[in-house]
Amino acid sequence: MAIERSLILLKPDCLDGHHAGEVIGRFEKAGFEIRATKLIALTDDLLKEHYAHIADRPFFPEIVEFMSARPVLALVLEGENAVAAIRDLLGPTDSTKAPAGTIRGDMGTTSMENICHASDSVENAAIEVERFFNAGEVH
Numbered sequence: 001m002a003i004e005r006s007l008i009l010l011k012p013d014c015l016d017g018h019h020a021g022e023v024i025g026r027f028e029k030a031g032f033e034i035r036a037t038k039l040i041a042l043t044d045d046l047l048k049e050h051y052a053h054i055a056d057r058p059f060f061p062e063i064v065e066f067m068s069a070r071p072v073l074a075l076v077l078e079g080e081n082a083v084a085a086i087r088d089l090l091g092p093t094d095s096t097k098a099p100a101g102t103i104r105g106d107m108g109t110t111s112m113e114n115i116c117h118a119s120d121s122v123e124n125a126a127i128e129v130e131r132f133f134n135a136g137e138v139h
Helices: 012-016 020-029 044-050 060-067 082-090 103-107 122-132
Strands: 003-010 033-040 072-080 116-118
Touching: 003 020, 003 082, 003 122, 012 020, 012 072, 020 033, 020 072, 020 082, 020 103, 044 060, 044 122, 072 082, 082 103, 082 116, 082 122
Parallel strands: none
Antiparallel strands: 003 072, 003 116, 033 072
């Protein structure tokens, strides 16, 4: 099994709903190590870079508004097969389709208000970690 890292963003709905402790606890109970964390206000430029793959979609302005509504908690998690295992813990992107027992199924409400962003591949994880953290911030 490969040791991998993943970027996690605890979204505004996660923080507004006071779910951060439970979400982080689930990741820790699953065996993931926290390698970095910080509270960060997401700028329009950072959001445009992070969501470049959907910047042409009509709902993009709503995502920017939602994600910049308050600071988010960014984490780097590390563990065996972290990318896939974390996405399994989260459940499907659309919280209404996520089964009970998953983070999104238990706490999310929509496909946008879905508690967390998590990297979708090992390659994207490396890019995203570098986008949100300086090298000296990740241990």
